[in-house]
Amino acid sequence: MGKIIKGSRIGQDLRFAVVVAFFNEQITSKLLEGCIDGLVENGVKKDFITVVSVPGSLELGVVAKKMAGSYKYDAIICLGAVIKGETSHYDIVANWGAYSMTQAALDTGIPVILGYLTTENEEQAEARSGGSVGNKGYDAALTGIEMANLMKTLGNTER
Numbered sequence: 001m002g003k004i005i006k007g008s009r010i011g012q013d014l015r016f017a018v019v020v021a022f023f024n025e026q027i028t029s030k031l032l033e034g035c036i037d038g039l040v041e042n043g044v045k046k047d048f049i050t051v052v053s054v055p056g057s058l059e060l061g062v063v064a065k066k067m068a069g070s071y072k073y074d075a076i077i078c079l080g081a082v083i084k085g086e087t088s089h090y091d092i093v094a095n096w097g098a099y100s101m102t103q104a105a106l107d108t109g110i111p112v113i114l115g116y117l118t119t120e121n122e123e124q125a126e127a128r129s130g131g132s133v134g135n136k137g138y139d140a141a142l143t144g145i146e147m148a149n150l151m152k153t154l155g156n157t158e159r
Contacts, residue, residue, distance in 0.1 A: 010042065011042045014074045015049075016050070016148075017049075017068075018032065019076060020032045020052070020054070020080070021056050021057045023055060024083060024125070027129045031081070033130075033135075057093050058093055060079075060080055060097055062104075065104035068107075068112060076112045077144045078101050078112060098114060098118075101114050109151075113147065115140025
């Protein structure tokens with residue numbers, strides 16, 4: 001096997017935008033707390049973190065693309081919680097939200113991290129936002145750091 005290239009999890013001198021949906025705020029506020037903790041604990045300066053609040057998870061993608069397109073950030077971390085209800089609205093938000101965030105990354109070359117819960121119920125969302133399964137916001141922070149460093153290693157020439 002040839003060379004394996006991997007991004008480090010040292011966040012020193014990296015800049016992040018965190019875009020958080022305030023719909024399901026009881027969950028997303030915990031994801032945001034976990035994300036900030038993950039960034040700071042791994043060397044990112046608080047002054048290098050910009051947090052933007054959007055109404056819901058469908059709005060994450062367009063704001064992520066705007067932030068990524070500014071080329072001021074090494075990665076964009078999107079946080080949201082889509083909890084299944086009684087209608088098909090869940091499927092639309094879950095699928096199109098994820099698609100729009102992924103498209104923002106592909107369009108700009110800046111990593112856009114999906115710290116985006118799609119759960120069957122509130123109990124699953126609670127478990128993933130600081131409960132028994134951990135905090136997916138924290139995990140998204142680690143992924144953001146790793147991807148930002150990987151893109152630098154690969155020579156992200158978009159800047």
